[in-house]
Amino acid sequence: METLEEQSGDRVGARLEVVEEGLAEVLRLLQMQQKPSKVERTKAYYESQRLLNARVFRRGHPRVQATLEYLFRTSCILVSLIDEVILLILLCIMDVLHPDSRLYMSILFVSIAMQVVHLLFLTIVTIEMVKQLMFRVASIADMLSVYVSIVLLYAGLYTVLAYVDPTCFSGLNAEDFEGPTKALSVFGNFIYFSNVAMASVGFGDIFPSSGVARSIVFTETLMSVGFLCILFGNIEYKDPTEMEDPTPSLDMGMGPDRHGTHVPLLSVGHEDTSM
Structure with missing residues (x-):
């Protein structure tokens, strides 16, 4: 026959199991009733966009799919590189033309128009990147591509401006504006200055x-300050002791102990093996 203490222990254990099941159900219902926050909705939106992009490029060979996804996600820096390569080709053509010729002025107008369109495109991409940074859903590759694209864009703007008025920047060597590699030399100096x-x-x-020239440099520094402030402002330190436990648990502790940590008495999802 069971003793009175054993019977009492069995009844207590049964009651604890009932309490655990009830608290687990309450916790599940509370989680279902919680509305997603704005950050969660934004993360879900960008995740859906990522899945949509993956679905668009799902067809074909896996290597082709990976290549298309890479090109799609890095379109920002690709557009910048293509734009600057075309700009350098046009500037090299201008170097062999007479400054008073109609073709020279036409190429100069096309070069300025290309940089303006590139600036509008990169402004839209930067605004989207700032939104992603604010909600902590941007990747390092995306941020790096936007940074490099901004540097290339303003280097092209400064180069075109130097072709229009060589005296708008001080500190450049006179040798950079001479010879067949004039465009490459000037563009290389302005990549350094833009960075x-x-x-x-x-x-x-x-x-x-x-x-x-001061106005254009001012816009770049203003853009860089906003971009870098949001970037570094979203980097936060998280104490490992305060990281959430990935296992579902319901804390029913008696309060913090002398070390400041909470002592749990009941944990949903874990059976007490001490009994």
């Missing part, structure tokens, strides 16, 4: 000396 302006360093070896 320095984007990083908000400002060494002072190359600096704008006209109002138009």
Whole structure:
């Protein structure tokens, strides 16, 4: 025959099982009733866009699919590279033409129009990237591609501006505006200057000396400050001791102990093996 203590222990264990089942059901109902926050809805939106892109490129060979996805996601930097390559080709053609010729002026107008269209495209991409940064759904590859694209864009703008007015920037060598590699030399110097302006360093070896040049440099520094502030502002330190337990649990503790941690008495989803 069971003793009175054993019978009492069995009844307590049965009651605890009933309480665990009831609390688990209450927790499930509460989780179902919770409405998703704005951050969760935004993350779900970008996840659906990612799945949609994967569904669009699902057909064909796996290697072809991976290549298409890579091109689709890195379209920003690809557009920038293509735009700058075409710009350099046009500038090299301008180097062999007379500055007063009609073809020279036509190519110069096309070069300026290309940079304006590129600026509008990159502005839209940057706004979308800022939204992703604010909701912490942007990837490192996306941020790097936008950063490089901005540097290339403004390097092209500065190069075209230097062709229109060679005195708008100070600190450039006169040899850079001579010879068959004039376009490459000027563009290389302005890639360096654009990266320095984007990083908000400002060494002072190359600096704008006209109002138009200062205005363009101001827009780049303003864009870089906003981009970098949002980027580094979304980096947060998380204490490992405060990380959530991936296993579902319902805390029924008596309060914090002398170390400041909460002592649980009942955990849903785990059986008490001590009895």
